[in-house]
Amino acid sequence: MTFPHEHEQQHGPRYAAVETALAAEISTGSLPPGSQLPPEDRLIDRFGVSRTTVRKAIERLVARGLVEIRRGKGTFVAAPRITQELTELTGFVEDMQALGRTPTARLLDKRVVAADARVARQLALPAGTLVMRIQRVRLADGVPVSFDDTYLPREIGEKIVTHDLDAEPIFALLEGRYSLPLIGAEYRLEAAIATADVARALAVEPGSAIFLVERTSYTEGDRPIDYEKLHYRGDAISFVTRLARHPRVPSRREA
DSSP, rough: OOOOGGOOSSSSSSHHHHHHHHHHHHHHTOOOTTTOOHHHHHHHHHTTOOOOOOOHHHHHHHHTEEEEEEEETTEEEOOOOEEEEEOOOOOOHHHHHHHHEEEEEEEEEEEEEOOOOOHHTTTTTHHHHHHHHEEEEETTTEEEEEEEEEEHHHHHHHHHHTOTTTTTTTHIIIIISOOOOOOOEEEEEEEEEEEEEHHHHHHSOOEEEEEEEEEEEEGGEEEEEEEEEEEETTTEEEEEEEOOOOOOOTTTTTT
């Protein structure tokens, strides 16, 4: 695609023309998901615009969710947003496989810690009880999607961490290796911003929008067995559910 020199642009902001050209290449597949955009200097030469103009165009593509900046690596075409249904209790690996994505994990930390008030309440334990904390990054097609902070009762947690948690999902271990069937879970979702630690794990800027999902999973006897704080990239995922409406009983005045 030819592109007139910057001083020849007569209609609309110059950055908008660069943005439109790159967005078109993304939509047609000329720049496929996961591919890296050319470096700034090449875009400057190609479009005949200033560095400021190129950066503004990239900022707008980021805001549209079409590209993502990976610190220290460059700017990449973003994968299509993941749409996850909240209709049954499933784990990350199951969710990604159902969507045709390749799930992987990277273990960041595993250690015994004292449960703070919230963790203790969710696991039905006294505050200060020692529990196992496991921190992982979950990836879809190699892109970080979720930073997971998982808490387990110490006895089962010490067994779980003897496994390769980069390869074996915790849900599968609980059910398949330790006969702890998961019968349901309680979810809490809220909007949040990425702290420095979360941003580093997800390769986004601190302050980026994230979904914070708190999930407490229960085994038989309605016993809480797994409490997680899941930090999902806000630009990578959306959640959907389907709600049923109970038949409405008319009041006497309406009858």
